[in-house]
Amino acid sequence: MKPGDLVRSIDFEEQGTPERGMILGTGYNMWGEEMIPTGVKVLWSDGDSFIVSSDELVVISEAG
DSSP states (O other): OOTTOEEEETTHHHHSSOOEEEEEEEEEOSSSSOOSSOEEEEEETTSOEEEEEGGGEEEEEOOO
8 A cells, every 4th residue: 555545444344335535644653563554544535534554444546
């Protein structure tokens, strides 16, 4: 994953509607220590941005 990639949340099946967004940044330290998978900052389609674990996302379109 890299900035500009379009992603969707893997838990969309539970919510019923796919949550889609764009990666703003990668390599975020989520809990004050180095973790794998790392955190990525996502700008969601509703305008909010959050840092989420990269294993909670699926790339649907890669940035050129």
